[in-house]
Amino acid sequence: MNRQDDIAKAEAIMRNNDRGNYTVPTHGLYPFQWNWDSCLSALGFSHFDLDRGLVELETLFASQWQDGMVPHIIFHEYDDGYFPNADVWQTNQLVPTSGITQPPVAGYALAELYKRANDKEAIEGRTRQLLQQVHKWHQWFYRYRADQSGLVAIVHPWESGRDNSVDWDAAFERVPTEGVSPFVRRDTSHANPKHRPTDEQYKRYIWLVQKFRSLGWDNAEIARQSPFQIVDPGFNAILIRSSLALAELADTLGEAQVAAESRVFADKAQTSLEGLWSDAFGQYLCYDRVTKTLVQSPSVSGVLAVFAPIPRQRVEQIAQTIRKLAEQSNYLVASHPPSAPEFDELRYWRGPVWLIVNYMIAVGLRDAGQTDLVQRIVDDSIALIEKSGFAEYYGPIRATPCGGDAFTWTAAMVLEFFSTFDPRVETESLIELNNVHQGMS
Numbered sequence: 001m002n003r004q005d006d007i008a009k010a011e012a013i014m015r016n017n018d019r020g021n022y023t024v025p026t027h028g029l030y031p032f033q034w035n036w037d038s039c040l041s042a043l044g045f046s047h048f049d050l051d052r053g054l055v056e057l058e059t060l061f062a063s064q065w066q067d068g069m070v071p072h073i074i075f076h077e078y079d080d081g082y083f084p085n086a087d088v089w090q091t092n093q094l095v096p097t098s099g100i101t102q103p104p105v106a107g108y109a110l111a112e113l114y115k116r117a118n119d120k121e122a123i124e125g126r127t128r129q130l131l132q133q134v135h136k137w138h139q140w141f142y143r144y145r146a147d148q149s150g151l152v153a154i155v156h157p158w159e160s161g162r163d164n165s166v167d168w169d170a171a172f173e174r175v176p177t178e179g180v181s182p183f184v185r186r187d188t189s190h191a192n193p194k195h196r197p198t199d200e201q202y203k204r205y206i207w208l209v210q211k212f213r214s215l216g217w218d219n220a221e222i223a224r225q226s227p228f229q230i231v232d233p234g235f236n237a238i239l240i241r242s243s244l245a246l247a248e249l250a251d252t253l254g255e256a257q258v259a260a261e262s263r264v265f266a267d268k269a270q271t272s273l274e275g276l277w278s279d280a281f282g283q284y285l286c287y288d289r290v291t292k293t294l295v296q297s298p299s300v301s302g303v304l305a306v307f308a309p310i311p312r313q314r315v316e317q318i319a320q321t322i323r324k325l326a327e328q329s330n331y332l333v334a335s336h337p338p339s340a341p342e343f344d345e346l347r348y349w350r351g352p353v354w355l356i357v358n359y360m361i362a363v364g365l366r367d368a369g370q371t372d373l374v375q376r377i378v379d380d381s382i383a384l385i386e387k388s389g390f391a392e393y394y395g396p397i398r399a400t401p402c403g404g405d406a407f408t409w410t411a412a413m414v415l416e417f418f419s420t421f422d423p424r425v426e427t428e429s430l431i432e433l434n435n436v437h438q439g440m441s
Helices: 005-018 035-045 050-061 104-115 118-143 166-172 199-214 218-225 233-255 256-276 301-307 310-328 357-368 371-388 408-420 427-441
Strands: none
Touching: 005 035, 005 050, 005 357, 005 371, 005 408, 035 050, 035 104, 035 301, 035 357, 050 104, 104 118, 118 218, 118 256, 218 357, 218 427, 233 256, 233 301, 233 357, 233 427, 256 301, 301 357, 310 357, 310 371, 357 408, 371 408
């Protein structure tokens, strides 16, 4: 491991993908600004240019919808090299955007940036503004996507960030393909088609986009009429973690109402998350609101739930599940178990390893004191980039690089791993969050 070389390469990739006030995930394949890419990239920027990290978040939230939703893509410039582009979405925003959202990791990222700032007074005003914008987004989730449980549902696979997960296979059977306008995919010209979602899946993605567009992007109607309504445990864990991080930040800034509301949101969802637990799989499962059943698919989402402060018993069970995954693959953490019949080592979210997921799992495990397993995940992550470069994702058995290369959030996560998980660095947050886990045991 050559720490300094890896850090230099990571910083160079982030600078090369920088467009001034936002980053693109990589050249060619993804030419616009993506929601959770930007939030996770802001964490990477914080290690060598914290102001630039704040700018990344500010640019994202400049395109927040009036109702509070933060879209998953912002089309800052026209580029017909990506499908579906702004012409397909037709959301009629001042700066063109998509009409769906993505995992709400912004609250966590904002809180981390503020903690890391050497001169907090200099960024307090900007942080307060972003705090209110993130809180408005969280309120949107609870207004349009939550039911009485306090858990929120996604209405399109793209919202999860795990586009073609096995989790969606059964629910996707309800999504028709009739009436889908002819289209030409662009992603398969930039990446190996065997690594991407299938054409049949893409037709269903686009059917949902056309359906939501026909509803005038009315979020209440979209939530009511979408045939795809899934409660994703990983997605909800990210929202819970971000809500708690936002509450802590709000306390620091004297924003009592934001702090109180954020804790109410998080506490209710944390309690309800237990309803998604599966003893048989040793992890949380997705829940299909249409069929009112748990989805019998042990994807990485149910492991990612450890990002939230779940009960210690659950952490230990999830840790055991990860150790079983380690017996089936050479690199952690596979997005679907290699022992499962649906496993596909190289196809997007049906098997490959993603460093962003590794990072969030490692954060949760670290906070719960699972030191040895955290080290394995960190070591595997660094081994992947040293063996196969800064790819979008990797095969968990042969470390095959997949998707785009010179990828921004992969670079950002490498910087996070070397800083956040450096054994020479002790943090008060580790002690505090470990106490939270013990209190829930």
